Amino acid sequence: MSDRLKIFLLLAPALTAIIVLFMGGLGIGLARSLNYMPVIGLVDPNFDAYVTVFTSQEFYLSFLLTLHISVTSTVLSSILAIGAALLLRRQFIGRAIINFLFQLNLTVPHLVGAIGILYLFSQSGSFARLAAEWGMISRPGDFPALVFDPYAIGIILQYVWKEVPFIGVILLANMQALGEDYESVARSLGANRWQAFRHVLLPLIFPGLLSASVMVFAFTFGAYEIPAILGPNYPAALPVLAYRKYTDVDLEARPEAMAMAIVIALLSALMIFLYVRISRRNIRS
Amino acid sequence: MTHVSLKDLTKVYPGSKVPSLDRLSLEIPTGELTALLGPSGCGKTTTMKMIAGLLTPTSGDVTFDDRSILREKPEHRGVVMVFQNYLLFPYMSVADNIGFGLKMRKVDKSEIDRRVGEMLDLVKLPDLGKRRPSELSGGQQQRVALARALIVQPKVLLLDEPLSNLDAHLRFEMRDLIRSLQQEMGITTIFVTHDQEEAVVLADKVALILDGRLCQYDHADVFYKRPANEAVARFFGGQNFIPGQSSGTAFDSALGQLALPQNAITGKGTLTFRPENVKIGPSQTNGLTAILEDRIYLGTQTRLRLRVGETMVEAIANPDEVGDFEVGGPVPIHLPPQALWVLQ
Numbered sequence: 001m002s003d004r005l006k007i008f009l010l011l012a013p014a015l016t017a018i019i020v021l022f023m024g025g026l027g028i029g030l031a032r033s034l035n036y037m038p039v040i041g042l043v044d045p046n047f048d049a050y051v052t053v054f055t056s057q058e059f060y061l062s063f064l065l066t067l068h069i070s071v072t073s074t075v076l077s078s079i080l081a082i083g084a085a086l087l088l089r090r091q092f093i094g095r096a097i098i099n100f101l102f103q104l105n106l107t108v109p110h111l112v113g114a115i116g117i118l119y120l121f122s123q124s125g126s127f128a129r130l131a132a133e134w135g136m137i138s139r140p141g142d143f144p145a146l147v148f149d150p151y152a153i154g155i156i157l158q159y160v161w162k163e164v165p166f167i168g169v170i171l172l173a174n175m176q177a178l179g180e181d182y183e184s185v186a187r188s189l190g191a192n193r194w195q196a197f198r199h200v201l202l203p204l205i206f207p208g209l210l211s212a213s214v215m216v217f218a219f220t221f222g223a224y225e226i227p228a229i230l231g232p233n234y235p236a237a238l239p240v241l242a243y244r245k246y247t248d249v250d251l252e253a254r255p256e257a258m259a260m261a262i263v264i265a266l267l268s269a270l271m272i273f274l275y276v277r278i279s280r281r282n283i284r285s
Numbered sequence: 286m287t288h289v290s291l292k293d294l295t296k297v298y299p300g301s302k303v304p305s306l307d308r309l310s311l312e313i314p315t316g317e318l319t320a321l322l323g324p325s326g327c328g329k330t331t332t333m334k335m336i337a338g339l340l341t342p343t344s345g346d347v348t349f350d351d352r353s354i355l356r357e358k359p360e361h362r363g364v365v366m367v368f369q370n371y372l373l374f375p376y377m378s379v380a381d382n383i384g385f386g387l388k389m390r391k392v393d394k395s396e397i398d399r400r401v402g403e404m405l406d407l408v409k410l411p412d413l414g415k416r417r418p419s420e421l422s423g424g425q426q427q428r429v430a431l432a433r434a435l436i437v438q439p440k441v442l443l444l445d446e447p448l449s450n451l452d453a454h455l456r457f458e459m460r461d462l463i464r465s466l467q468q469e470m471g472i473t474t475i476f477v478t479h480d481q482e483e484a485v486v487l488a489d490k491v492a493l494i495l496d497g498r499l500c501q502y503d504h505a506d507v508f509y510k511r512p513a514n515e516a517v518a519r520f521f522g523g524q525n526f527i528p529g530q531s532s533g534t535a536f537d538s539a540l541g542q543l544a545l546p547q548n549a550i551t552g553k554g555t556l557t558f559r560p561e562n563v564k565i566g567p568s569q570t571n572g573l574t575a576i577l578e579d580r581i582y583l584g585t586q587t588r589l590r591l592r593v594g595e596t597m598v599e600a601i602a603n604p605d606e607v608g609d610f611e612v613g614g615p616v617p618i619h620l621p622p623q624a625l626w627v628l629q
Contacts, residue, residue, distance in 0.1 A: 181372055182374070185366065186385070188337050188338075188359055188362075188364060189360075189437060190386045190389045191360060191386075191389040192358070195389050199388075203376050284376050
């Protein structure tokens with residue numbers, strides 16, 4: 001058996017799943033977004049749904065909100081994860097325990113975390129009550145709106161809480177594999193601590209940081225459940241908006257939902273492309 | 286132009302009871318090339334890192350021209366360390382690697398380019414500035430690492446096993462390059478190695494460190510002729526150690542009475558002589574008859590295991606000299622007095 005055939009056969013199960021499920025789903029979605037649904041007699045494809053999507057103001061507001069959520073969560077998580085990894089790679093007493101605690105919330109589902117945030121940070125949540133109890137605010141309702149708020153602080157909080165250990169674990173492994181000798185070289189060549197980090201360590205861990213943060217970016221851009229639980233009603237994040245259209249009583253709205261889903265997919269691909277380009281240019285030159 | 290001194294330099298790593306380096310004192314004169322020699326784990330890299338400021342000593346001091354540098358940050362010490370595995374920054378071009386130190390000092394871009402060009406010429410890699418480190422051979426990477434260190438004109442240059450990753454023919458080339466650059470720029474240079482050959486070939490003076498302690502600090506040839514103790518002699522390939530009694534002019538042992546060179550110590554001691562100094566053939570002075578136990582032909586030399594009475598003697602001889610002697614038969618040998626050395 002030739003090597004090529006062997007590789008193809010070995011990859012076949014995974015490829016089948018990807019092609020049938022992913023591409024198939026995308027294909028059907030695309031067809032419906034173009035108003036093509038032979039089962040109910042729609043056989044002339046058109047761009048009506050896309051026109052509706054792109055002419056509604058809500059779509060743009062939702063896009064901006066979603067972009068804000070993913071960029072802010074990704075940047076914040078990345079920065080905090082770098083800091084955490086820098087601390088955790090050092091030798092100190094109790095390091096194993098801290099490391100364990102740091103990674104613990106990797107196992108907690110997003111949904112559970114979101115409900116936790118709701119309990120803690122909402123205006124009727126524990127912190128609001130405590131603050132009122134201690135006289136910091138006159139009643140729980142005066143607590144700053146961190147959930148369902150227009151700045152999506154609750155959502156970002158939840159993503160950061162969940163993604164810092166994810167990126168951090170990857171970076172920590174990365175840093176431990178590198179050791180500290182590269183930075184030692186930089187220091188002895190005259191770099192101060194910050195320069196050694198900025199010009200040596202950061203570029204060295206950059207490939208790991210980039211792949212981890214792209215995953216976070218893509219996830220936060222397309223995820224539904226967290227903005228659905230913690231997000232504002234209007235404008236809603238794009239996936240929430242798309243799902244609402246999909247479950248609308250009016251079946252006419254379905255092609256619109258599909259069009260939006262396709263647009264989300266294209267946008268996240270575009271955003272990832274831009275993100276990779278911009279960060280490459282800035283970190284490694 | 287910097288005179289380096291180490292004063293009772295000691296390092297005990299946290300959680301360890303035994304010091305990795307125990308009260309090391311050394312004077313390294315301006316512009317000299319000194320080797321710190323010892324097996325791995327003897328504390329030599331620890332010493333380098335403390336001089337470079339990458340590790341803090343437990344006690345003791347490091348001074349440059351009589352001024353302590355321990356409080357200075359690594360980037361302000363004027364010490365550059367070149368690591369064994371070169372550690373070129375993989376994402377930068379060769380030229381950017383060499384210019385790194387100047388960039389950190391915020392030197393003008395045009396000035397950096399000019400000096401990088403000079404450095405590339407100096408290490409004989411004029412056309413490789415645009416390459417990535419991964420596209421270079423080991424020897425070329427070593428040169429780039431050296432250029433990257435020298436461009437900042439360090440007061441003190443530290444080299445970690447500078448020749449050990451190189452092929453035999455590259456070693457001499459690199460040795461010549463390091464020596465000539467070091468002499469030309471007059472940089473006080475310290476390098477560490479576990480390989481006595483590397484130390485002897487490259488250094489003005491050698492400091493032998495065993496188990497975290499300085500055993501002997503001398504010119505290279507002294508380690509072969511007059512080792513300080515048995516451990517030093519063994520480290521340098523000594524194999525013959527014969528206990529006995531010295532009268533100052535003669536040594537009484539299982540080998541009989543042997544004439545000693547002048548100024549030998551008196552009293553109980555251990556006689557040592559290098560395998561290559563055992564001469565084949567009869568002689569009036571210190572002549573012995575040995576039985577040939579084994580011989581190993583090594584191309585340019587032959588290793589002999591000899592027995593004199595009950596005492597084993599290791600010898601290395603020219604293959605032509607030992608052509609006819611058969612294993613089990615007698616071999617006349619002699620030990621020239623000037624090749625003998627008595628250890629306390």
